[in-house]
Amino acid sequence: xxxxxxxxxxxxxxxxxxxxxxxxxxxxxxxxxxxxxxxxxxxxxxxxxxxxxxxxxxxxxxxxxxxxxxxxxxxxxxxxxxxxxxxxxxxxxxxxxxxxxxxxxxxxxxxxxxxxxxxxxxxxxxxxxxxxxxxxxxxxxxxxxxxxxxxxxxxxxxxxxxxxxxxxxxxxxxxxxxxxxxxxxxxxxxxxxxxxxxxxxxxxxxxxxxxxxxxxxxxxxxxxxxxxxxxxxxxxxxxxxxxxxxxxxxxxxxxxxxxxxxxxxxxxxxxxxxxxxxxxxxxxxxxxxxxxxxxxxxxxxxxxxxxxxxxxxxxxxxxxxxxxxxxxxxxxxxxxxxxxxxxxxxxxxxxxxxxxxxxxxxxxxxxxxxxxxxxxxxxxxxxxxxxxxxxxxxxxxxxxxxxxxxxxxxxxxxxxxxxxxxxxxxxxxxxxxxxxxxxxxxxxxxxxxxxxxxxxxxx
Numbered sequence: 001x002x003x004x005x006x007x008x009x010x011x012x013x014x015x016x017x018x019x020x021x022x023x024x025x026x027x028x029x030x031x032x033x034x035x036x037x038x039x040x041x042x043x044x045x046x047x048x049x050x051x052x053x054x055x056x057x058x059x060x061x062x063x064x065x066x067x068x069x070x071x072x073x074x075x076x077x078x079x080x081x082x083x084x085x086x087x088x089x090x091x092x093x094x095x096x097x098x099x100x101x102x103x104x105x106x107x108x109x110x111x112x113x114x115x116x117x118x119x120x121x122x123x124x125x126x127x128x129x130x131x132x133x134x135x136x137x138x139x140x141x142x143x144x145x146x147x148x149x150x151x152x153x154x155x156x157x158x159x160x161x162x163x164x165x166x167x168x169x170x171x172x173x174x175x176x177x178x179x180x181x182x183x184x185x186x187x188x189x190x191x192x193x194x195x196x197x198x199x200x201x202x203x204x205x206x207x208x209x210x211x212x213x214x215x216x217x218x219x220x221x222x223x224x225x226x227x228x229x230x231x232x233x234x235x236x237x238x239x240x241x242x243x244x245x246x247x248x249x250x251x252x253x254x255x256x257x258x259x260x261x262x263x264x265x266x267x268x269x270x271x272x273x274x275x276x277x278x279x280x281x282x283x284x285x286x287x288x289x290x291x292x293x294x295x296x297x298x299x300x301x302x303x304x305x306x307x308x309x310x311x312x313x314x315x316x317x318x319x320x321x322x323x324x325x326x327x328x329x330x331x332x333x334x335x336x337x338x339x340x341x342x343x344x345x346x347x348x349x350x351x352x353x354x355x356x357x358x359x360x361x362x363x364x365x366x367x368x369x370x371x372x373x374x375x376x377x378x379x380x381x382x383x384x385x386x387x388x389x390x391x392x393x394x395x396x397x398x399x400x401x402x403x404x405x406x407x408x409x410x411x412x413x414x415x416x417x418x419x420x421x422x423x424x425x426x427x428x429x430x431x432x433x434x435x436x437x438x439x440x441x442x443x444x445x446x447x448x449x450x451x452x453x454x455x456x457x458x459x
Contacts, residue, residue: 002043003434004035005393008053010385011362013371021053023391023434031387044436046429048395054366055385056090056392056432057347060373061125061182061239061263061314064094065114068337069328074319074412075341081118081450083344083410085437088394088427091121091382091453092343093373095151095182097160100130104138108147118450120432121392123379125151125182131166136173148179148378148455149237154221155289157188164228171234178457180376181229182237185221185246186213186290195334206283209333210273210291218290219245226253226260235259235459237376240316242268242290244300251309261311261376264301266346267417269313270353272298275417284326285415287336288316302359305368311376313350313368317343319413341413345404348423351396356424378455391434397441400426 005021010031022030022040037045064080066073075083084092094115098107108126115122124147126139139150152170153160162170174181194212198204203211222238226249229236241247241262250262267288272295275286286292304310318339320326329336350369354360360368374383381390402423406416430438437447 002041003046003391003431003436004037004040004043005046005048005053005395008048009051010053011366012055012385013363013367016362021385021393023431026390026433028385028387028389028391031385046395046436051428052362052396052398053385054088054394054396055370055383056394056430057088057369058091058093058373058379058382059084059089059314059317059343059346060093060312060377061265062092062094062317062343063097063339065111066097066318068320069335071320071325071328071337073339074321074325077115077118079410079412080317080343081120082443084120085430085432086410086427086441086443087344088347088396088430089120089343090392090394090430090432091123091379092118093123093125093377095125095127097127098129104128104135105141108142112452116449119437119447121450121453123147123377123453123455125149127151127160128166128170129153129160129162131162131169139173140177143177143179146452146455148457149182150174150179151182153184154225155184155186155188155191157192161188167228168232171228171232174459175232175234177459179459180235180237182239183225184240185218185225185238187217187220187224190217190220199332199334204332206281206287206329206333206336207277209276209287209336210293212333213289213291215243215245215293218243219249222246222249226250226258229253229258229260230256237261237263239263239314240265240268240290241310243293243297247300247304247309262309263312263314264305264310265314265316266342266349267292267316267340269298269301270349270421271417281330284329284336285322285417286340287326287333287338288318288340289338302354305354306360306364311368311372313346315342315346317341319411321414323414340417341411342417344409344411345418347394348426349418349421351425352423376458378458379453380456381454391431393431394427395429396425397428398425400424402426
């Protein structure tokens, strides 16, 4: 059924105005100051008075199906997509993370099959964890199927990490195919050496995770990647950038002509290193890579968002239970499953800690959480409110007050990294391709399935 949104205060990356929005067959077909509902066929109607109408938000970096040392992340696509929609996110982009021995096409097929139960739209970054003579044909097939970004790891030596020859060949192929390469940037050799050094003297707790991957390790990885991007001409997208030295390396490379975009993630914006230092192994809840940093890096990240030096805010959602999974690393921090569940909380925390506290404005919120992810990743029908685009909308209630808790979140983990955080605002209604999927902050019964979002090549 068509949808009419009345009295919408429409806020995009560049505009703020009031109008009515009419949506038909997945698409926004009309935006006018006033649309008379009596001139339309029967349709659903949402009154957006008092709310802020944003484009549906896009999370460009999540993990849903994620193997780790014999276990798997707790969310399924059913639960992750529910949590995403309740948090105002209508499109997710997942990292496909095959083992080095896996066939890339088979891995891509597996990850795509898991997403068929999603109720939000989705796409993927294809992880490249090996590059041999057979790799180009498989990656070309994957790109032709509509997945127009790769992911490489300059970390996790002996597992997902690739060597310099593989990095060069991946970037060269990406340039040839016109796709962007997302990258986890650390110096994997330094990480391995520092981990060994710490464990050898009995420093085994989660508080030692950050010292094994300090800021200079991340900055080294960014510098390394940018040199290879300059050599190949590839376009790169540096994920979960956590600290000032790493951002400064990316900024220097951009000034020389390297095509680079930088992502931050919500945990690095609102949590600091002290959380991972909590006693009685509680710090394991906050172990992620790159790790949480000293608090001064947070404010630098916020300033970089406002200045446009950081293009996107994602989550790096990687949900593992504290009691049964994080505990795998009780005696060795290198065995703690990395990741912080956050797919549901990103927009509310960005609004509360960013907009409400004066660090960013509403346009920046839209730019980093919707418009820029769509632009960088080629999600050409998303990221804005305009005639002809997908009718993805988040009708946001700025007056709502609540406290984040694992007792009420839709994610399947046994803890929340943001337990007790106050939020000031939340999505009241969420529309995905013209269908109301969240009404009055509750998921509607039996929403239709999400779909693989069409993408264009942007590399």
